[in-house]
Amino acid sequence: MRHTEIKRLLSVNVVCIASIILTTLVPSLFLENFSVLGTHLIWLCICSASVGTGNVILYLIFKPNPSMRRNSIAHKVAKFIRCCVYFFVSCILFHGIIVLYGAPLIESILETFLFAVLLSTFTTLHCLCVLGPNFQAWLRVFSKNGAMSIWDNNLQITTMCSVVGAWLGAFPIPLDWDRPWQVWPISCSLGATFGYVAGLLIAPLWIYWNRKQLTYKSR
Amino acid sequence: MRLRSGVFASCCLLVQALGVGLFLRGFFPLPVRSLPRNGAAAEPPPEPPPPGLSSNWTKGPSPLFKKAVIVLIDALRDDFVFGSKGKQFMPYTTQLVERGTSHSFVAEAKPPTVTMPRIKALTTGSIPGFIDVIMNLNSPALLEDNLIWQAKTAGKRIIFYGDDTWVRLFPKHFVEYDGTTSFFVSDYTEVDNNVTRHLDKVLKREDWDLLILHYLGLDHIGHLSGPNSPLIGPKLSEMDGILKKIHTTLLSKEGEVASPCLLVVCGDHGMSETGSHGGSSEGEVHTPLLFISSAFDRRNGLQKPTELVQQTDLAVTLAIGLGLPISRNSVGKLLLPVVQHNTMREKLRYLHMNGFQLSRLLQENMPAYEKDPGFEQFKVAEKSHGSWMKLYLEGNTSEVLLNFGKKVLKQYLEALKTLSSSLSQQVAQYDLYSMVVGTVIVLEVLLLFLISISKALSARAEFEVPLSPPLCSLLFYLLCLTLCAIHVVVCTSTGSLSYFCSISWLSAVGVIMLVSGLLCVLLSALEKRFLNPKLLVKNPAASTSSWSELDVLILAGTIGHVTSLGASSFIEEEHQTWYFLINTLCLALCQDICRHYFLAKEHDLQLPSTAQMSPAEVRGTSSHPMKDVELLQDDLKKTRFPLSESAGGSEKWMALATPWVILICCRLLRSLNQTGVQWAHRPDFGHWLTSSEHKAELSLLASVSLVLIFILVQRKCSLVSKIAMALGLLGVYSYRAAIGNVVFPWQQDSKDISKGITEARFVYVFVLGIVFTGTKDLLKSQVLSTDSKVKFIGLWEIYSGLVLLAALLLRPHNLPVLVFCLLIQAMMTKFVWKPLEFDAAQVTIMHYWFGQAFFFFQGNSNGIASVDIAAGFVGFDHYVEIPAVLLTGFATYSGPLLWALHLLCYLSSDVNRNPAAMGHGCFCYALLHSIPVAAYIILVTGLRYHLFIWSVFSPKLLYEGVHVFISTAVCMFFTAMDQNHSRKGPV
Ligand SMILES: [Zn+2]
């Protein structure tokens, strides 16, 4: 049971990684002059969109945390709307945090916002898919020893890795190398993406290594 | 010997400061120096005698120019004259350059491109060492041999108008002078009119030989709005008009007198793309150098690319042009085009004089001078010069003589070039021995710190310094003897001019004993630490699993900051590192607060199985990892826990909002002063506020800030200090109004700008009064051993006195920095540190980080140019050394200092909860300062031949060194406070 679950998690993560790799390769077939660095904004849009849809579809199929409560249409619609609102709020929040970190307030506002969307896709959307729009559950997962399944652990690790990746991605910006990838927000968004991919890879491995120590409390 | 953490930390830091001082002394070489100017008679050398004959020209050459006018335009960049701007705004000068009787060069200024070292370079021909930058604060009379002194001794009458740096450098040298001060950077018309107004009169007169004009306006415009400012054009046109006036007057006079006049136009340094200077960018080092005289051949449109020469070449060229002896310390070489119209004999004579002077300087500075290629070349050239003289004196006038002469000329020029460059490199000679000794001391102290961490941060806050056994050991005496032997060998070996060798042998032996003693203590402490099995068992208790995110962040931030110092761009942009770190710190705090206020309840209500994960426990494990969590403290926390839980909901929400408020404050502050290098040109609020059309806004901001400062500070003061504080802050505003930074709403005519001496002294009185009251309270608490409340009030009063001083000294647009500093401190104390019960080590580290960030928030950078020297003149009529240095130091480091003092206040109020808090705080504070400075010293030693060593790494080293000295003082104060408490307390 544990092993099959880990395999499922691994397959989900591999699909996610594949979707990211595809976003860097496929659009160049359709769009002229497409490159991750050159037309970064387009890539940001495509990447967030594909990772987002990929996540939603995958978690609809696998349903890691099957909700056992009532499933009326109205309830589902309400849940969906709440998800959308949460996602949008998280985009705004990330945007705010990025500006507080020193991004320019007005100029390159589009770049900042798209970067915020990308970060939200990697973190908030993932949370929404796994946990639903349940703030208490989020708090629980992101506290010490709060994970209740390997999906929660996966969520913790990927979220941490994307945020830390974006954080580390800001470091090369002050260097005076004048490289194209030092332009705002390329290094940060690349850092977030690499962090996310690394998180997706690390999470199953980490869970596999620590499968003995991981004892989840049942609800 | 058993020492308390605080005492131990201060002792260590004191020793470390000594090491840093020694290192700095070795790192910043003294400039190449000859004997003092009065040492030997300055007789020019005779012509090299032809074999068998004697020269009939033994006296010094006569002057080539009767009069000279030097027009020094501050921050004149080469493209302002030779570029498109010059063509557009300086038509007369451009025409002179292209078709007139002139020689034009691009003179390269050596960094630091700051006015005073540049004036020294122009007048002495030497390259002032980096240490001269610090002397820029304090420009005493120039004692080195220099052109102005030579001219004065030769009986020339010199008139000077312009920057009063000259008047300070050359007191009593000028028969007439009018110094203008560069005190008010916002004034760029008055300073120049004050120079120009004398011009008409003085040009008519005949009673002078040398006229020096130093125009500051262009530099001020640069500082205000950069090299592309619309103000530059009119200023250049004004300068062009002045040059035209001087040139035409000189020309009209030349008819009456025999020998021609010389007009020299130069800049002391250029300006960077942002308009500042001090560094080594292309725009800063390239300045135009124009010689204009009717003696030169008229150029016929043939525009050859302007030659790149050194700024130091001007002194020797002028000396020869005016028939003066060449300054002894000059490393410059004669600019041959200037003497192009002279005969071959004269030219060779000049070159010989120049070469003779350079080779003598080389002899005095280099023990192995005879092996120097330049010296050899000069000897060869001198010999051929002799042969040429022989031919010449024999009356040979053929083509052979001319060609031979040209050959000798070429030899001389080669020799001069090699000599000059090898002398210039002498400036970059490091005193490695002193540096190594300094580094060893600093490293030993750092290692001692690191070893003692776990002990010093334990509940007892004591560290057992194993002093007596190692000091009596054989190892110690052997080490001492070996080091003494090494010292003797190094110092007696030829060619070492180490500072450490030049100090008295008693102090040298003292330092050697210190080094070896430290090493022995270190070894025995290590032995105790790792060979004692009982201690080793305790070690795994601090395993990494119990680290909270905050601890990880603090450790990663410290390591990250230290490693970032290796890259020059990260040093230039160090503020980014700190802003980034404190932002992350705020977010981590936000998470901690969330966990504290939400999860505690969640766990208690929903998950009874994990009830043992109460916040007290979470904190117990998350408190500083290297610290032995004592049971007593845990008990305290557990008993206090219900209390904090019952605190009202408003406190919870305030706590949750605090990190966000702080984040917003920091974001606002960061857009107040755009510092660093790469983004320094970006618009910021500071520039917007200081521009003259936004005076009303600045006044409003300043007054609101002062009111807020009062509200934030007075909370914990006694009544007397409250009143003094209010009056003092009023005084600050009236001082700013008096010097014209802000306006009184009821006083419309702001014409009468004074220096505001009365107002500033008024404020000083209150500062001293408040600090005195605070000291009195402190003494009272010590003598009467009353409760810690009195002590806290005393400390807070000292703190508020310094806040008042900072309000006076900081630039007016930086008053919000002070407000936000106080606001953040108040909010953090009330809502975060106290309720969440952070331990002293964590609070200290946070204080240190915020202090560093505030250093940059107030507009400082790691470049020399951002030091606000004006702060040293507040309340003084003229330059007084000690107060000026102290005030400038305080104004520059006011951010870190205020945070350190606040830490002291906080810890002294926290002492009831944790008696060891003071010791822990002091130890962490010392450790945090010692890590970066030790790492940076090693880095800089490794990078001492880096391209940016003078422009980036050295200024940072100076900042770091001064910071260590200041923090040592703070640490001593800490310990003194700690002393009081423990003497009184039962612990
Ligand atoms: Zn200057």
Ligand SMILES: [Zn+2]
């Ligand atoms: Zn200047």
